[in-house]
Amino acid sequence: MTKAEIGILGGSGFYAFLEKSKEIEVKTPYGRPSSKVAMGEIAGRKVAFLPRHGKKHQYPPHMIPYRANIYALKKLGVKRILAPATVGSLQGEIKPGDFVICDQFVDRTRGRKDTFYDGPRTTHISSADPYCPELRKLAIESARELNIPVHEKGTVVVIQGPRFSTKAESKWFTDMGWHVIVMTQYHEVVLARELEICYLNISLVTDYDVGLVVGGEVEPVSAEEVLRVFRANNEQVKKLLFRLIEKIPDSRTCLCKEALEEAVISG
Numbered sequence: 001m002t003k004a005e006i007g008i009l010g011g012s013g014f015y016a017f018l019e020k021s022k023e024i025e026v027k028t029p030y031g032r033p034s035s036k037v038a039m040g041e042i043a044g045r046k047v048a049f050l051p052r053h054g055k056k057h058q059y060p061p062h063m064i065p066y067r068a069n070i071y072a073l074k075k076l077g078v079k080r081i082l083a084p085a086t087v088g089s090l091q092g093e094i095k096p097g098d099f100v101i102c103d104q105f106v107d108r109t110r111g112r113k114d115t116f117y118d119g120p121r122t123t124h125i126s127s128a129d130p131y132c133p134e135l136r137k138l139a140i141e142s143a144r145e146l147n148i149p150v151h152e153k154g155t156v157v158v159i160q161g162p163r164f165s166t167k168a169e170s171k172w173f174t175d176m177g178w179h180v181i182v183m184t185q186y187h188e189v190v191l192a193r194e195l196e197i198c199y200l201n202i203s204l205v206t207d208y209d210v211g212l213v214v215g216g217e218v219e220p221v222s223a224e225e226v227l228r229v230f231r232a233n234n235e236q237v238k239k240l241l242f243r244l245i246e247k248i249p250d251s252r253t254c255l256c257k258e259a260l261e262e263a264v265i266s267g
Helices: 068-074 131-146 167-175 185-194 223-247
Strands: 005-012 023-025 038-041 045-051 078-088 104-110 155-159 180-182 196-209
Touching: 038 223, 045 068, 068 185, 078 185, 078 223, 104 185, 131 196, 131 223, 180 196, 185 196, 196 223
Parallel strands: 005 045, 005 078, 078 196, 104 155, 155 180
Antiparallel strands: 023 038, 038 045, 078 180
């Protein structure tokens, strides 16, 4: 089977990336991924691209086959996953068009499969620092070099969806000090860690959620507005990914590759 070193998971509005690619179908024990995987090359590195919602956005957040997606990339040999996503801002200083390189998450989802270990093997991975520090550093450097407005860290709260938040919920999230809000990502990062794959989130801010953090001066988020802002910044996302891929070293020095060493409990 064709192999890749780096995987990219495209989010809302980001359904294609590689100019020259070959699509392959990958079968997994967890069913089919969101779509066929596009295989190509960037800066001499073999890359696999998979749109998490499917090419036609046919998978809403709570129905994305997360386990199949991550397992498919692992099966292809991927050791690092770059995962851009559109998010809403929960803090006034984080503006639409800004990028946030998240370092923490808060999970508010329910009922979605978020582990490969349902027994009899019992595994407890550490999620203290869930995002790859090596990739985060390189992403921040790349954004600075490209003059992309970037926040070097942030906590993302992951909500169930597919609905957007109420004003009461949004105020709670803001008051807790969390920075951005999304409906995906949590499941990807923990599943990747269970397979000892490095995972990086690149959040593109498209809106102010329900508008409370700017005094209610903007309308609450809509799907149309999310896609409008994303399309306006789509080239920035691609430039950042290209620059980042050029910087990624061949070998890994982070602890992501050792995530299972002290996680498995055996009788």
